[in-house]
Amino acid sequence: MTTTVLTLVGSLRSGSTNMQLAEATAANAPxxxxxxxxxxxxxxxxxxxxxxxxxxxxxxxxxxxxxAGSADALLLVSPEYNGTMPAVLKNAIDWLSRPFGAGAVSGKPAAVIGTAFGQFGGVWAQDEARKAVGIAGANVLEDVKLSIPNSLVRFAETHPKDDAEVAGQVAEVLAGIRAAAEKN
Structure with missing residues (x-):
């Protein structure tokens, strides 16, 4: 059985380290x-x-x-903008929350990861994304998370998919998502 994970990246910027983190997740999927x-x-x-x-x-x-409807689970990859998640990610969650109680993410496992320039790796934004997607009806996996700090320095010369530590961490995140999807 294959678990399909729809990944939404909250950064639209070319060269985004969060898009690179999503690419690393895809490249290191178990x-x-x-x-x-x-x-x-x-x-x-x-x-x-x-x-x-x-x-x-x-x-x-x-x-x-x-x-989202055809996916088994959801992975949100969020940078931190002014202490919270980017509007583009919140907007996607809003669209997915409708119709209320029966949106495309209703009951599906959802995890949030991300990277940010600051020393905490965007945890405030990720907490806000967990809150919003949970209210939208997803089954938030509170223990499946990854926050990578100092993104601009850490990934200045190395793509996250080529960082052995990150590769292992995203594989663990996906294993947690797969386990939750299989229970679902």
Missing amino acids: EGVDVNVFPGLADLPFYNEDVDVEGRVPASVTALREA
Whole structure:
């Protein structure tokens, strides 16, 4: 059995260390885990209930909801912007939370990881992402987490996928997600 993990990256920046962390996660996925990084968060309009009605839902939202619906689990990769998660990640969670109680992430295992420039690796943002995705209905894996500090220095010359410590850590995260998905 293969566990499919939809990965949402909260940074749109070219060369983002969080996108690189998502790439490292995909590159170091254990056997039986398929990591799919969703490419379209920049295309999502801000959540608006007036648009979230049959016949008006944007194609980008439909693609996100379909990807989440067909995944076994969710992995959020979040940088920290001003002490919290980026708006693009929160917006994706908002779209996935609807319809309330039956959104595409309802009951699915979800974990949050990330890297940030500061000494704590973005833990505030990751805590906020856990809170939001949990309220959206996901089963937040509180013990499956990874915060990597000093990203600009640590990954200045080494891609996270080539960092042996990070490779082992992301493989552990995915093993935890797979175990939760198999119980689900």
